[in-house]
Amino acid sequence: MTKERLYLYDTTLRDGAQTQGVDFSLEDKALMAGALDALGIDYVEAGYPGANPTDTEYFETGEVLPNAKRAAFGMTKRSGRSLSNDPGFQALLQAKADCVCLVGKAWDFHVDVALGIPREENVQGIAESVEAVVASGKEALFDAEHFFDGFKANKDYALACIQAAYDAGARWVVLCDTNGGTLPGEIEEIVAEVVKHIPGDHVGIHAHDDTGHGVANSLAAVRAGARQIQGTLNGLGERCGNADLVSIIPTLMLKQPYAESFETGLTAEHLRNLTHTSRVLDELLNRAPNRHAPYVGESAFAHKGGIHVSAVQKDPRTYEHVPPESVGNQRRLLVSNQGGRSNILAELERIGFKTPKDDPRVAGLLEEVKTKEAKGYAYEAADASFELLARRHLGNVPHFFDVESFRVMVERRHNALGQLVTVSEATVKVRVDGETIASVGEGTGPVHALDNALRKDLGPYQNLIEDLTLVDYKVRILTGGTDAVTRVLIESRDGQGRRWFTVGVSPNIVDASFEALLDSINYKLLRDGATVH
Numbered sequence: 001m002t003k004e005r006l007y008l009y010d011t012t013l014r015d016g017a018q019t020q021g022v023d024f025s026l027e028d029k030a031l032m033a034g035a036l037d038a039l040g041i042d043y044v045e046a047g048y049p050g051a052n053p054t055d056t057e058y059f060e061t062g063e064v065l066p067n068a069k070r071a072a073f074g075m076t077k078r079s080g081r082s083l084s085n086d087p088g089f090q091a092l093l094q095a096k097a098d099c100v101c102l103v104g105k106a107w108d109f110h111v112d113v114a115l116g117i118p119r120e121e122n123v124q125g126i127a128e129s130v131e132a133v134v135a136s137g138k139e140a141l142f143d144a145e146h147f148f149d150g151f152k153a154n155k156d157y158a159l160a161c162i163q164a165a166y167d168a169g170a171r172w173v174v175l176c177d178t179n180g181g182t183l184p185g186e187i188e189e190i191v192a193e194v195v196k197h198i199p200g201d202h203v204g205i206h207a208h209d210d211t212g213h214g215v216a217n218s219l220a221a222v223r224a225g226a227r228q229i230q231g232t233l234n235g236l237g238e239r240c241g242n243a244d245l246v247s248i249i250p251t252l253m254l255k256q257p258y259a260e261s262f263e264t265g266l267t268a269e270h271l272r273n274l275t276h277t278s279r280v281l282d283e284l285l286n287r288a289p290n291r292h293a294p295y296v297g298e299s300a301f302a303h304k305g306g307i308h309v310s311a312v313q314k315d316p317r318t319y320e321h322v323p324p325e326s327v328g329n330q331r332r333l334l335v336s337n338q339g340g341r342s343n344i345l346a347e348l349e350r351i352g353f354k355t356p357k358d359d360p361r362v363a364g365l366l367e368e369v370k371t372k373e374a375k376g377y378a379y380e381a382a383d384a385s386f387e388l389l390a391r392r393h394l395g396n397v398p399h400f401f402d403v404e405s406f407r408v409m410v411e412r413r414h415n416a417l418g419q420l421v422t423v424s425e426a427t428v429k430v431r432v433d434g435e436t437i438a439s440v441g442e443g444t445g446p447v448h449a450l451d452n453a454l455r456k457d458l459g460p461y462q463n464l465i466e467d468l469t470l471v472d473y474k475v476r477i478l479t480g481g482t483d484a485v486t487r488v489l490i491e492s493r494d495g496q497g498r499r500w501f502t503v504g505v506s507p508n509i510v511d512a513s514f515e516a517l518l519d520s521i522n523y524k525l526l527r528d529g530a531t532v533h
């Protein structure tokens with residue numbers, strides 16, 4: 001069966017830039033446009049020339065993408081002005097872009113209230129604007145703003161607006177659910193009506209996620225005949241975001257009835273780049289990736305329940321809807337109090353131990369994990385602490401050093417300039433290689449001071465921990481009150497880019513932190529193959 005082509009249009013760098021807290025620099029835009037192109041997206045809408053200096057500059061550079069078409073976004077001509085006397089519109093025509101996507105009104109209410117012009121003038125403005133883009137030699141797209149609300153309010157007028165754009169030469173007429181309030185059933189019905197007037201291979205969908213249906217609405221439009229989908233990476237976008245292309249793409253490529261009926265510009269190899277591309281954007285925005293994101297989240301293929309893990313090890317299809325590798329993600333089998341021996345065995349195998357399921361040490365380790373988790377430890381979030389626990393249980397963690405004692409002092413006092421300051425100082429005594437080493441460290445808080453003291457002098461191991469840095473420190477109070485039990489999770493990194501997580505639990509926050517710090521250092525020594533002196 002010949003598959004119909006679906007076109008993917010990414011607006012991360014335009015509608016995504018309308019996300020609260022998101023701001024792309026020129027370099028960010030160039031990097032993301034390249035990443036989207038490499039992913040196999042057909043159109044990259046990189047901004048709104050004339051709206052701000054960054055976007056204007058992007059379209060002055062004329063950076064060509066090897067595969068994707070670069071789209072410049074902007075509005076139809078201003079009312080009461082000729083095309084040549086509208087600087088905003090002229091900026092679009094002059095933009096170094098392959099196509100121009102014009103947004104225009106398709107809801108009579110908006111024409112009356114937001115534009116305040118006669119309805120016929122709006123239709124004429126759409127037609128004139130599209131014609132001018134076509135005459136400039138660029139491909140024209142028309143984003144029909146509020147199309148679905150407009151269709152429900154005044155079907156004839158909404159259809160007249162898009163018909164004007166199509167007749168004027170728009171390659172694509174894109175139906176926008178601008179307020180994001182339309183549900184999939186309505187989208188499917190309305191798109192089915194539209195394709196009776198405009199051929200489906202000229203109709204697109206631009207959905208927002210205000211009811212959590214951005215992806216479902218985009219798929220509903222495809223089922224009804226639309227052949228272009230606009231969306232953003234990771235669902236970035238104004239208010240609740242746009243339809244998330246990171247969910248839409250694998251659904252189109254791996255799920256029925258889409259996969260058997262359509263093809264996109266992506267190959268299976270492109271699809272394996274999906275998780276990476278999604279993370280590139282998070283990294284650029286300095287955001288923690290959404291752990292639970294469909295397909296690409298760190299938890300998307302993480303199995304915690306013992307019953308699940310046992311079955312997944314027999315055949316992953318028992319609890320996975322698609323193979324994680326197909327989208328560039330990976331399977332994780334977690335160790336926790338919800339697990340059984342299968343979870344432990346899987347984790348042991350990951351760290352290099354092959355043990356039979358009936359090995360009594362496995363049952364012993366499982367019991368210890370459950371006992372410690374009951375006290376507040378969380379091993380699914382602390383892979384390095386689990387590895388140390390497992391290795392100690394199986395009897396092969398070298399004993400590098402002992403901590404004889406530590407002391408922490410926090411003092412609030414006036415400094416030499418008479419300013420009130422709080423200072424923290426820690427002393428740690430470690431025994432290494434038959435020798436006691438006492439170190440003093442200062443820090444912004446007690447844990448920082450302890451960390452500095454502990455890592456000041458570890459004797460023969462000092463050179464191995466020089467590149468160790470603490471990336472993140474999280475405290476969770478497990479029971480209420482000032483005598484609460486505290487769980488500390490520490491994320492560490494070293495010069496080779498390795499990252500690991502350790503956990504400590506105690507009614508005393510400094511004790512809990514120290515335990516997690518110690519695990520981190522021991523893990524680093526273990527990974528680096530340090531030998532006992």
Ligand SMILES: CC(=O)SCCNC(=O)CCNC(=O)[C@H](O)C(C)(C)COP(=O)(O)OP(=O)(O)OC[C@H]1O[C@@H](n2cnc3c(N)ncnc32)[C@H](O)[C@@H]1OP(=O)(O)O
Binds near residue numbers: 018052114
């Ligand atoms: C649904 C969407 O996401 S549409 C895209 C929304 N994105 C943005 O707005 C981001 C970029 N925008 C901007 O930087 C600015 O709004 C600019 C540069 C485009 C315009 O700025 P200003 O000239 O100061 O106008 P302002 O933003 O205050 O108002 C928009 C004007 O455009 C008019 N307008 C809005 N849509 C259209 C349209 N499709 N066609 C013609 N005129 C329009 C409005 O009626 C308003 O006109 P008015 O000033 O006479 O009331």
Ligand SMILES: CC(=O)C(=O)O
Binds near residue numbers: 146
């Ligand atoms: C064009 C656009 O971004 C919208 O209507 O939502």
